[in-house]
Amino acid sequence: MARVDFHCHTKYSKCSNLEPELILKLCKKQGIQGVMICDHDTIKGTLAFKKVLSLNEDFIFIPGIEVLTDRGEILGAWIEEELSTSYFPEVAEEIKEKGGIVVVPHPYDAIRGKRFRVTEPDLPFIDAIEVFNSRCILPRANKKALKFAERYGLKQTAGSDAHFAPEVGQAWVSFNGSTIEEFRHSLMRGETRVEGRRSPFSVHLHTINHRLNRIFRRI
Numbered sequence: 001m002a003r004v005d006f007h008c009h010t011k012y013s014k015c016s017n018l019e020p021e022l023i024l025k026l027c028k029k030q031g032i033q034g035v036m037i038c039d040h041d042t043i044k045g046t047l048a049f050k051k052v053l054s055l056n057e058d059f060i061f062i063p064g065i066e067v068l069t070d071r072g073e074i075l076g077a078w079i080e081e082e083l084s085t086s087y088f089p090e091v092a093e094e095i096k097e098k099g100g101i102v103v104v105p106h107p108y109d110a111i112r113g114k115r116f117r118v119t120e121p122d123l124p125f126i127d128a129i130e131v132f133n134s135r136c137i138l139p140r141a142n143k144k145a146l147k148f149a150e151r152y153g154l155k156q157t158a159g160s161d162a163h164f165a166p167e168v169g170q171a172w173v174s175f176n177g178s179t180i181e182e183f184r185h186s187l188m189r190g191e192t193r194v195e196g197r198r199s200p201f202s203v204h205l206h207t208i209n210h211r212l213n214r215i216f217r218r219i
C-alpha cells in the first residue's frame with residue numbers, strides 16, 4: 001500500500017515557497033510515498049523535483065502542471081512539457097496527446113475565483129475529479145466534488161494543494177502497489193482510495209502574508 005499526494009506546488013508557483021528538496025523530506029516524514037508536482041502554468045517545479053529525485057528512485061513522482069484555462073484551473077498529470085494553449089478543450093486534448101490525464105481540481109470551492117465549473121458537456125474531456133483538496137475551507141466543496149465524480153463514474157483524486165511546509169502530505173490517493181506504473185493502472189481502474197484532512201486555517205493567512213510580501217518586495 002502506498003500513498004500519493006496528488007497536488008503539490010513548489011516555489012516555482014508565485015504563491016508557494018516550497019523547495020523541492022523540502023517537499024521530498026516532508027513527504028517521507030508524513031508517510032507519503034509519492035507526489036504530483038503541479039505548479040501554476042509552468043513545469044519548472046516538476047523539472048526541478050525530478051532532478052532532486054535522481055538519488056531517490058524508490059519515491060513515486062508524477063510530473064504535472066496546474067493550467068489556468070479560459071474556464072478555470074485544470075490539472076495535467078503525467079505532463080512534463082509546457083502546454084501551448086489555454087483554451088479548455090484544446091488544453092485537455094494536448095494533455096491527452098502528451099500522454100497525460102486531465103483532472104479537475106477543487107471544482108466546487110466557491111471561494112476560489114479560478115475554479116473550473118465542471119458540467120456534463122465537459123465529461124468527454126475529463127478523466128478525473130479531485131474529490132478531496134486540503135485547502136477547501138468549506139467541507140461541502142469536497143463532498144459535492146465526490147458526488148459529481150460518483151454520479152458520472154469519473155476517477156477520483158486527492159491532494160494537499162500544498163503551498164507551504166505544514167500542508168505537504170495532508171491528503172493522498174492510496175493504492176495497492178509501490179511503483180508509478182501500478183499507481184496509474186490502479187487510478188485508471190478506479191481501484192484507488194482517497195483520504196485526507198483539511199489544512200489548518202492558518203495556511204490561508206500564510207497565503208495572504210506571502211502575497212503581501214511579494215507586493216512589498218516590488219515597491
Ligand SMILES: [Zn+2]
Pocket residue numbers: 066073105106
Ligand atoms: Zn488550484
Ligand SMILES: [Zn+2]
Pocket residue numbers: 007009066161
Ligand atoms: Zn493548486
